[in-house]
Amino acid sequence: MIMGLKRLLIGRPMKSNALGEEKLSKVKALAVLSSDALSSVAYGTEQILLVLVTLGAAALWYSIPISIAVAGLLTILILSYRQTIFAYTTGGGAYIVAKDNFGTSTGLVAGGSLLVDYILTVAVSTSASTDAITSAFPILHDHRVLIALLMIISVTILNLRGITESATILMYPVYLFVVAIFLLILGGAYQWLTGNVQAHAPVYGAAVPGITLFLLLRAFSSGCSALTGVEAVSNAIPNFRSPAPKNAALTLIMMGLILGVMFMGISLLAYVFGIAPSAKETVVSQIASAVFGRGVLYYFIQAVTALILFLAANTAFAAFPLLAFMLAKDRFMPNMFMVRGDRLGFSNGIIFLGILSAILVISFGGETENLIPLYALGVFIPFTLSQAGMMKRWVTKKPAGWLVPFLINTIGMLTTLTICLIFLITKFSQVWTIFIFLPIVIFIFRKINGHYQDLASELRLDITTDKPQAKGSVIVIPVAGISQVVKNTISYAQSLSDDIVAVYVGFSDEDIKKMEEKWELWNPGVRLIVLRSHYRSIIKPLFKFIDTVEWKKADTDHVTVMIPQFITKRWWHNLLHNQTSFFLRAYLFARQDVKIATVPYRLKK
Structure with missing residues (x-):
């Protein structure tokens, strides 16, 4: 039944030689790897307005120059990561770049930041999607945690079915979202040009009492949350069809153009229509309502917005398993993350990501807005390390025409470093936990690597001697x-050795006598050793006997404890029997001087 359910959910196993078919075209890759970045249009502008509105509606005009600055940073990042794609064609993004140029420790900082960020991506995206749904249907507000968990389960199962199949399914809602936002922008522009805008936009350039550079920097850093997910394409180059670097670079540019136009369009509409952020309704919902009213087009925009926010988590599901694979390959994560599942995806990474993000959603009650600054900082740390790594690469290798890409990466590094500092200064109360969890993650990486190094050292042998x-x-x-x-x-034991001892532990003289008489009558050709237990335990007497046997045999022979065990036909039959063999194995596993073997006997009834 379990296998039948598994086949229904994720499909039949695929042959290993079908791996070449599990590659993405540019159109499908844009859907899978850009959903996170494109979905940030739904909340990027809103994050800017949430900061500005603290000084009143008059300050909302600052959203336009701040949005232009964010779009400029997007351009720098796109150009920078395009160079990374051609320099590091095997993928891995910031982790590989930082490790290659600055060493393992710096690479682990980048890799750890990205792994945690991908977990936050899933939690924030599904929670934001839930907000879009509850904006349209307020009656569902109290069920947002359940809705978010159902979304996580759905996208996890979708990715377990394989990257090509998930890309085929994702392609339609992602492009529907792009169409919906462009319809909204065109509709809003038409309303504005024809003078049908009812609301009064804040006066552009008007003086705002109390405005400070600190507040403007906070708003700018908040708007930079729209840039999360930009690095996903460079991380996932192996998922592209050949020529992978060229296709990845074109996909990155397409993503940047679409994201830039949509983000600026939403920011301009929010200003023109005088939209202020609300706790009960998203900015995109307010714009759609103002442009189209609460009709079919409004609910279409809300539906695809909720869908793209839900599917934004898919970017993390595409990138997290690949990054986990690379870290596992370098022995910083468990080997299980290198294993491909039935559908040729790194299924352990997919399941692990789903579980951790679900725990995060439950912990925060579906309200993960406070995680957005931490989520954005988790991206900008690898951004900075990646650009710095590329700078060192250009200076070290100095290929022909290296100066222009060096300048691009320098601007990118200085800009993203500035953003990191702005986040730390202006949002310290929301991002301080990064100084706790990032060292913990790196410590875990080191401990895992230390274990594998010790294991390799202990198991290594000289095949010649x-x-x-x-x-x-x-x-x-x-x-x-x-x-x-x-x-x-x-x-079975008699087929392996002539030196066999059966050991019976009795609790009373009567039990011992009865056992000795039956054994003598049966006479199986194996001597019986009878031990007396005064405390109703078989473990201690058996251990003492094994020590005696081992002392007699010294290092000349192996001592094997062969445990008889019957296997019940029904799972619930196990509840009706003592699990003595299980506990005996558990105790014996702790002993290095004893080998353990279990001989099953399968019951037919």
């Missing part, structure tokens, strides 16, 4: 009575 040494084997079989299970185990 280290050969297996033949030894005898003493087999100890714990028995609780005489049964088909014991007979099955003894038969």
